[in-house]
Amino acid sequence: METIALALGQAAELIAGFDPRLVQIVGLSFRVSLSAVVIAALVGLPLGAAIAVARFRGRQAVIVVLNALLGLPSVVVGLLVYLLLSRAGPLGPMGILFTPTAMVVAQAILVTPIIAAFSRQAIEDAWREYEEQLNSLGAGPVQAALTLLWDCRFSLLTTVLAGFGRAVAEVGAVMIVGGNIDGVTRVMTTAIALETSKGDLPLALGLGMVLLSLVLALNAAAHLIKEAAQRRYG
Amino acid sequence: MGNSAMKASDSLLPLRIEDLCFEAGGRRIIDRISLDIGAGSRTVILGPNGAGKSVLLRICHGLLAPTSGRAAWNISQPVGTGRRQAMVFQRPVMLRRSALANVAYGLKLAGVETHQRQARAFRALDRLGLAHLAGRSARVLSGGEQQRVAIARAWALEPEVLFLDEPTANLDPQATREVEAAITSIGAAGTKIIMVTHDLGAAKRLADEIVFMHNGRVLERADARRFFDGPASHEAAAFIHGELL
Amino acid sequence: MNATRILLLVSVLIAAHAASISAAAQEKFITVASTTSTEQSGLFGYLLPVYAKKTGVEVRVVALGTGQALDVGRRGDADVLFVHDKPAEERFVAEGFGIERKEVMYNDFVLVGPKSDTARIAGGKDIVAAFRKIHGAHAPFVSRGDKSGTHAAELRLWKDAGIDLASARGPWYRETGSGMGPALNTASSMNAYILADRGTWLSFKNRGDLAVVVEGDTRLFNQYGVILVNPARHPHVKKELGQGFIDWILSDEGQRTIADYKIGGEQLFYPNARRG
Numbered sequence: 001m002e003t004i005a006l007a008l009g010q011a012a013e014l015i016a017g018f019d020p021r022l023v024q025i026v027g028l029s030f031r032v033s034l035s036a037v038v039i040a041a042l043v044g045l046p047l048g049a050a051i052a053v054a055r056f057r058g059r060q061a062v063i064v065v066l067n068a069l070l071g072l073p074s075v076v077v078g079l080l081v082y083l084l085l086s087r088a089g090p091l092g093p094m095g096i097l098f099t100p101t102a103m104v105v106a107q108a109i110l111v112t113p114i115i116a117a118f119s120r121q122a123i124e125d126a127w128r129e130y131e132e133q134l135n136s137l138g139a140g141p142v143q144a145a146l147t148l149l150w151d152c153r154f155s156l157l158t159t160v161l162a163g164f165g166r167a168v169a170e171v172g173a174v175m176i177v178g179g180n181i182d183g184v185t186r187v188m189t190t191a192i193a194l195e196t197s198k199g200d201l202p203l204a205l206g207l208g209m210v211l212l213s214l215v216l217a218l219n220a221a222a223h224l225i226k227e228a229a230q231r232r233y234g
Numbered sequence: 235m236g237n238s239a240m241k242a243s244d245s246l247l248p249l250r251i252e253d254l255c256f257e258a259g260g261r262r263i264i265d266r267i268s269l270d271i272g273a274g275s276r277t278v279i280l281g282p283n284g285a286g287k288s289v290l291l292r293i294c295h296g297l298l299a300p301t302s303g304r305a306a307w308n309i310s311q312p313v314g315t316g317r318r319q320a321m322v323f324q325r326p327v328m329l330r331r332s333a334l335a336n337v338a339y340g341l342k343l344a345g346v347e348t349h350q351r352q353a354r355a356f357r358a359l360d361r362l363g364l365a366h367l368a369g370r371s372a373r374v375l376s377g378g379e380q381q382r383v384a385i386a387r388a389w390a391l392e393p394e395v396l397f398l399d400e401p402t403a404n405l406d407p408q409a410t411r412e413v414e415a416a417i418t419s420i421g422a423a424g425t426k427i428i429m430v431t432h433d434l435g436a437a438k439r440l441a442d443e444i445v446f447m448h449n450g451r452v453l454e455r456a457d458a459r460r461f462f463d464g465p466a467s468h469e470a471a472a473f474i475h476g477e478l479l
Numbered sequence: 480m481n482a483t484r485i486l487l488l489v490s491v492l493i494a495a496h497a498a499s500i501s502a503a504a505q506e507k508f509i510t511v512a513s514t515t516s517t518e519q520s521g522l523f524g525y526l527l528p529v530y531a532k533k534t535g536v537e538v539r540v541v542a543l544g545t546g547q548a549l550d551v552g553r554r555g556d557a558d559v560l561f562v563h564d565k566p567a568e569e570r571f572v573a574e575g576f577g578i579e580r581k582e583v584m585y586n587d588f589v590l591v592g593p594k595s596d597t598a599r600i601a602g603g604k605d606i607v608a609a610f611r612k613i614h615g616a617h618a619p620f621v622s623r624g625d626k627s628g629t630h631a632a633e634l635r636l637w638k639d640a641g642i643d644l645a646s647a648r649g650p651w652y653r654e655t656g657s658g659m660g661p662a663l664n665t666a667s668s669m670n671a672y673i674l675a676d677r678g679t680w681l682s683f684k685n686r687g688d689l690a691v692v693v694e695g696d697t698r699l700f701n702q703y704g705v706i707l708v709n710p711a712r713h714p715h716v717k718k719e720l721g722q723g724f725i726d727w728i729l730s731d732e733g734q735r736t737i738a739d740y741k742i743g744g745e746q747l748f749y750p751n752a753r754r755g
């Protein structure tokens with residue numbers, strides 16, 4: 001209990017003090033995870049929409065695999081990306097191991113199935129309602145997918161936020177491909193892991209509280225925007 | 235684009251339905267229907283629930299493929315001249331955008347250029363008395379208003395044929411009146427109306443000719459007045475007297 | 480329309496990323512694979528800014544277990560190795576993955592244990608005897624079990640004590656498969672004995688009931704070595720910059736800086752680079 005009280009104190013101190021290293025670490029966390037989510041959305045949203053609307057052999061198997069990838073352990077993704085980006089690996093010459101770019105790649109891979117699986121579900125539900133009318137108006141599968149992506153934008157925003165939450169909260173992937181290098185690839189979660197392993201539990205928990213508050217603030221802002229827009233558009 | 239300027243051989247009509255069958259789930263929903271639907275009058279396909287009317291409509295519109303037989307237009311729809319036949323469904327499907335944008339969406343899919351779309355869409359809404367709702371989000375409109383937006387969306391395409399599937403089944407009397415007035419206007423402007431309903435009142439008010447269906451077959455086809463004064467088939471008579479649901 | 484706005488956002492993000500990446504590429508930096516115990520002792524936080532100020536070269540330390548650090552070296556993902564497992568390091572060089580192994584500094588291991596001291600070894604000076612007593616009492620003992628330098632040292636001590644771990648293993652011997660810090664956390668909450676390097680122990684904050692019970696035995700000596708990854712094997716290795724760093728920590732200035740690092744007035748590492 002007193003650890004938690006100490007942690008609250010630490011968190012308050014950190015936030016009030018605007019410690020430059022903390023600001024740098026938080027900035028990097030958000031930069032990496034936001035970039036990853038943008039990439040994951042660019043890939044995952046059209047992919048989910050395509051699977052929702054198209055009919056092809058093996059479609060059910062694809063859906064099952066996609067849903068299963070929701071449970072992809074971050075440390076496994078980290079390991080696979082490490083093997084890809086290592087100098088001894090196929091993409092070694094790119095030289096991006098132990099840099100934020102590698103972290104973005106790993107998190108994008110982790111988050112894409114989340115966005116694809118959830119958008120597939122949301123759009124498939126909408127497709128049931130819209131299919132006849134869109135076919136009647138002459139929409140081909142691509143046009144239908146794009147129309148549904150825009151029409152379902154509110155539930156898709158929630159999906160993207162879920163993806164961001166997964167990215168900013170994970171530690172397994174960024175630890176392995178980033179290396180937790182001080183000042184270069186240290187993000188909130190790896191910093192918390194480090195402080196925990198150093199036995200400085202109040203500081204670790206304090207950092208955790210800072211991270212949670214920021215994510216909460218982001219979600220609150222997104223929620224307000226969504227509510228306002230939803231009231232207008234129905 | 236005026237329909238009157240088209241030569242008869244350019245017209246989609248007559249629609250020729252030949253030996254049409256449709257089976258699903260082991261059941262025969264359409265049982266060997268042969269029918270020709272020509273231009274001019276408002277054709278209402280009437281019958282009890284489960285008669286296969288909606289399925290027939292969807293096959294004619296092109297949403298479903300028949301199990302055997304065919305429903306063929308006079309000419310195949312030429313590419314790039316927009317939708318020559320449109321459909322309005324029982325439940326209007328509105329996109330999450332303004333009423334105007336919903337109508338413009340149909341025009342966009344039909345290949346109408348951007349600067350023409352807004353004007354044509356607004357004109358269509360105006361013809362249906364919905365000009366004041368153009369900027370409102372379509373999904374927050376009332377049922378009757380949404381259905382009229384759906385009709386405006388179909389009408390804006392200036393189709394030769396307009397299919398309607400139980401368009402007023404879910405509407406209150408006021409909205410029903412407004413929608414039926416819209417259907418009448420469109421018919422008067424030259425579009426062929428083919429409407430499905432199980433509602434005797436709507437059929438009496440709107441039909442020029444009746445195609446009566448029961449259990450997947452066309453049992454009778456006649457001029458509306460003659461049909462309601464003296465139906466030829468025993469089932470039709472039972473239906474008119476409310477004994478067949 | 481909306482698609483355009485999304486596209487714009489994406490291109491801005493990619494451009495920003497590319498800009499930041501190229502900026503980083505311009506900087507002079509090397510990648511050093513080291514151990515978690517070295518990182519957690521805080522040595523690098525003290526040492527590297529001095530080097531950066533002097534040469535403008537950024538030293539990026541990836542802190543891993545010794546086993547993993549050597550693997551990183553074999554793959555060519557680091558330029559320099561800075562670890563503490565002499566036999567493994569010598570093997571690394573012999574296999575051609577490294578140029579040469581140089582001794583840098585040493586610290587020592589300490590045996591840490593609970594106040595209750597069920598094995599009755601507190602204050603002793605003989606580490607091997609202590610290990611025998613722990614085994615005899617089946618006192619709870621936490622092992623890192625992660626192929627680290629510390630783990631390797633621990634295994635050597637069991638061997639010296641004549642204890643065959645494979646048969647002696649039981650519920651008293653807990654392998655956590657983790658770094659020094661997490662293992663200490665576990666030992667602290669379990670009130671168990673654990674072998675730790677002094678550096679991590681001195682900066683470890685979650686001690687609970689643990690304290691040093693045995694220290695000073697020469698067998699607890701923990702030697703650190705530094706190796707340049709072989710550029711013949713991995714041509715992209717930053718040979719000059721890496722060697723520059725190695726030369727500096729072996730130099731008088733570097734060695735003095737290592738000796739100057741203290742926690743609570745206590746020196747953690749003892750420089751012992753040999754001349755020539």
